[in-house]
Amino acid sequence: MSQNAREQAVLSAVRERRELVNDAIDEDLPPKRPERLYEASRYLLKAGGKRLRPAVLLLTAEALADVELGSTDYREFPDLHGEVIDVMASAVSIEVIQSFTLIHDDIMDDDDLRRGVPAVHREYDTETAILAGDTLYSKAFEIMLRTEAPAERGLEAMRTLAETCTHICEGQALDVDFETRSDVLPDEYMEMVELKTAVLFAAASTLPGILLGADDDTVEALYNYGLRVGQAFQIHDDVLDLTVPSEKLGKQRGSDLVENKKTVVTLHAAKHGVDVGDLLDTNDPEEVTDEEIEAAVAELRDVGSIEYARDLADDLVAEGKAHLEVLPENEAHTRLEQVADYLVEREY
Amino acid sequence: MSQNAREQAVLSAVRERRELVNDAIDEDLPPKRPERLYEASRYLLKAGGKRLRPAVLLLTAEALADVELGSTDYREFPDLHGEVIDVMASAVSIEVIQSFTLIHDDIMDDDDLRRGVPAVHREYDTETAILAGDTLYSKAFEIMLRTEAPAERGLEAMRTLAETCTHICEGQALDVDFETRSDVLPDEYMEMVELKTAVLFAAASTLPGILLGADDDTVEALYNYGLRVGQAFQIHDDVLDLTVPSEKLGKQRGSDLVENKKTVVTLHAAKHGVDVGDLLDTNDPEEVTDEEIEAAVAELRDVGSIEYARDLADDLVAEGKAHLEVLPENEAHTRLEQVADYLVEREY
Numbered sequence: 244m245s246q247n248a249r250e251q252a253v254l255s256a257v258r259e260r261r262e263l264v265n266d267a268i269d270e271d272l273p274p275k276r277p278e279r280l281y282e283a284s285r286y287l288l289k290a291g292g293k294r295l296r297p298a299v300l301l302l303t304a305e306a307l308a309d310v311e312l313g314s315t316d317y318r319e320f321p322d323l324h325g326e327v328i329d330v331m332a333s334a335v336s337i338e339v340i341q342s343f344t345l346i347h348d349d350i351m352d353d354d355d356l357r358r359g360v361p362a363v364h365r366e367y368d369t370e371t372a373i374l375a376g377d378t379l380y381s382k383a384f385e386i387m388l389r390t391e392a393p394a395e396r397g398l399e400a401m402r403t404l405a406e407t408c409t410h411i412c413e414g415q416a417l418d419v420d421f422e423t424r425s426d427v428l429p430d431e432y433m434e435m436v437e438l439k440t441a442v443l444f445a446a447a448s449t450l451p452g453i454l455l456g457a458d459d460d461t462v463e464a465l466y467n468y469g470l471r472v473g474q475a476f477q478i479h480d481d482v483l484d485l486t487v488p489s490e491k492l493g494k495q496r497g498s499d500l501v502e503n504k505k506t507v508v509t510l511h512a513a514k515h516g517v518d519v520g521d522l523l524d525t526n527d528p529e530e531v532t533d534e535e536i537e538a539a540v541a542e543l544r545d546v547g548s549i550e551y552a553r554d555l556a557d558d559l560v561a562e563g564k565a566h567l568e569v570l571p572e573n574e575a576h577t578r579l580e581q582v583a584d585y586l587v588e589r590e591y
Numbered sequence: 592m593s594q595n596a597r598e599q600a601v602l603s604a605v606r607e608r609r610e611l612v613n614d615a616i617d618e619d620l621p622p623k624r625p626e627r628l629y630e631a632s633r634y635l636l637k638a639g640g641k642r643l644r645p646a647v648l649l650l651t652a653e654a655l656a657d658v659e660l661g662s663t664d665y666r667e668f669p670d671l672h673g674e675v676i677d678v679m680a681s682a683v684s685i686e687v688i689q690s691f692t693l694i695h696d697d698i699m700d701d702d703d704l705r706r707g708v709p710a711v712h713r714e715y716d717t718e719t720a721i722l723a724g725d726t727l728y729s730k731a732f733e734i735m736l737r738t739e740a741p742a743e744r745g746l747e748a749m750r751t752l753a754e755t756c757t758h759i760c761e762g763q764a765l766d767v768d769f770e771t772r773s774d775v776l777p778d779e780y781m782e783m784v785e786l787k788t789a790v791l792f793a794a795a796s797t798l799p800g801i802l803l804g805a806d807d808d809t810v811e812a813l814y815n816y817g818l819r820v821g822q823a824f825q826i827h828d829d830v831l832d833l834t835v836p837s838e839k840l841g842k843q844r845g846s847d848l849v850e851n852k853k854t855v856v857t858l859h860a861a862k863h864g865v866d867v868g869d870l871l872d873t874n875d876p877e878e879v880t881d882e883e884i885e886a887a888v889a890e891l892r893d894v895g896s897i898e899y900a901r902d903l904a905d906d907l908v909a910e911g912k913a914h915l916e917v918l919p920e921n922e923a924h925t926r927l928e929q930v931a932d933y934l935v936e937r938e939y
Contacts, residue, residue, distance in 0.1 A: 276761075277761055277764040277765055277768060279764065279768065280760065280761060280764035347721055347722075347725060350717075350718075350721060351718040351721060351722065369698075370698075370699040370767060371764075371767075373695055373698060373699060373721060374695075374699065374760055374763055374764055374767075376725075377695060377724075377728070377756070377760045378757060378760040378761070378764075380725070380728055380729075380756070381728075381753045381754075381756035381757040381760065382753075382757060384732060384749065384752075384753035384756075385750070385753045385754060385757060388746065388749065388750050388753065393742075394741075394742035394743045394745070394746050395742045397742070397746050398736065398742050398745050398746055398749070401732065401736065401746070401749050402733070402736050404732075405729045405730075405732035405733045405736065406729075406733060407729075408725070408728070408729035408732075409726060409729040409730060409733060412628065412722055412725045412726040412729065413624075413625055413628060413726070415722055416625040416627065416628035416719075416722055416726075417625050419718060419719075419722075420625060420627065
C-alpha cells in the first residue's frame, strides 16, 4: 500500500473513532457544578485533538477480539471469555489523563497556545487550571471504574492507570530538569521520553489486553508496542516542532529551542560540535523571529541531526510493530501497524 | 471523663499511631529518582502533621474488628471474614492525598507557610510544587492498591478515593469562587465544607468498613460519622484561624479574613449587620497587623458569630458520634467518640 493510501486508511480509522470518543467524553464527563470548574476542565477536551490514544486503544480491542473493524459497540464489547466490557470508558479515561497533563504542562512551561486556542491557564487563570487538571485526574480514575470488567481485571486497569500517571510526572520532572543541564545523555533523554510520553501510549495499547482478559504475554507485548510507538511519536513531535510552521502546529514553531528543551535532535547536534545553547542568539523568548528559527533549524539539518532523529523514530516503529505478532491477523491489526507508520510520517 | 483526661487519651492514641504512620509513609513513599521531585513530594509529609485522618482510619478498623486497642499489626489486620488486610496502606493513601491537596491549595491561595515551614512552592518553585502534588495524587492510588483486600472491596476503595478527590476539587473551586461573591448562603458554605474537607474524613472512617468487609449500613454509618466530624473540624479550624496566634497556628492568624474567605463566622456576622468586607481596612494583605486582626475578631465575637460557629461544630460532632452506634462497644469505639470531641476542643 502506498504511503498516501496508508495515511488515508489511518486517518479514516482515527476519524471514525474520534466521533464516538467525543460523544463518550460528553457522556462520561458532562458539564456540572461548580460550572466554571467543569467548563475549564472540559475546555481543552472540547477544543479538539486527534484522539490518537483512544483510537489505538479501540483498534487494539478490535484486533484482540477479532471483530470486524468498526462493527462492534465499544460500550458493550465482547471480551475473550464471554463477558461484555465497556472499553470506551477506558479510552475516555486515557484521553482525560492526556488532557490533565497538557493543562498542567502548559502552566509549568508557560505555553500560551494549545490546539490553536489559549492554554487553560490563559483562557481562565493559573489557579483554575491547576484545579481543572486535578479534577480531570480523579475523573479519569472514576471513568476507568466504569468498564464493568471483572474485579481483578478492573483493579489491574486501575494499577496501570496509577503507575502511568506517576511515570508521566517523573518524565515531566526530568524534562524540566534537563532544561538547565548541559550534560544530558541520550539514554537519559530516551528514559524521559518513555516516562513522559510513551507510557500513555503503552497504557492505551495494553488496557484492552487487561480488560478483555488476554494472557500475560499478550498484555506485555501490547504494552511494548505502545511504548516503542510512543517513543517514536515523541521524537517525531520534536522534529515537527522544528520543521512545521506555527499556524499548522497550533503553537509556536521552535518552542523547544526557545525553552532550551533537550531533544534527540539537539543532543545529536551537540555531540557533533554544534553549540546548541547558542543557536538562538537572543535572551528574550518573545523576540525570536521565524527567520532565526529557520537559521537554527538549517544548522541542525546540515549536521544530520534531523535525519538522525527520523531514523531513530523509524527504528522504534519497526520494533513496536513487531510486538503486534501476538494479535490475530485481521483488519484492525493491519490498522495498528499503519498507525505506527503514520505517527512518524504525519506532518503535524 | 474530664475534658483534660479525654484530650490526653485522644492525643496519646493519635501519637501512638502517628509513629507507625510516619514509618509506613517512608515505606510506601520512599525517596527515589528523579530526586528533586520526590524530595518535594515528601517535603510536606516529612514536615510533620498530626496524622488525624490516618488515626481515625486505624481506630475505626480496630473498633470494627473488635481488637484490643493498639494490639494488632495494621499491615496484617484481620477483616470480618478471616482474611488479612493491610489497612495501613489505606491510611497512608489518605494522608498522601491530604498532602497533595495542601500543596496545590497553597499555590492557589499563595500561602507562604504550612506546618511552620515554607510551603512547597516557596521552598522549591511553583512548577515543582504542581508536579509534586500530581505525583502524590497517583502515588495515593498506587498505595491504595496495596491493601490486598479481595478485588471487589479493593475496587470499592479505589472508587471511594477517586470520588473523594473529585469532591475535594469541587469544594476548593467553590471556596475560591466564594472569595469574590458577597451573596454566599450558609447552605452553600456547608456544601463547600463538606466537599473540600469533610469527605476526606469520611473516606478515612468508611475505608475500614469497605476493606474489612462490613455490611452496607455500617459502611454508610461510618461515612456519615466522618462527614459530620469533618464538617465540625473545618468550622473549628475557621474559628482557630481567627483566635490562635500565628506562631501556634504555623501560618498567619486571620489569613481567611485577609483573603476574604467566607466562613460560618463571617456569614453569621454579615447576616447580623457586620460589614465583613470592611473589617480590615487595608488593601495590602502584607500590611495587616496583629492589632487589626484582633480588632476585627473582637467585632465578630461581640456579634456572637464565634460562639455561633462553636455551637454549630458541637452539634455536628454530636450527630457524627451518634452514627458510631453501628460499632461494637470497645475501647477504640470510645476513642473515636473522644476524637470527635477533641476535634472541636483543640486549641491548634
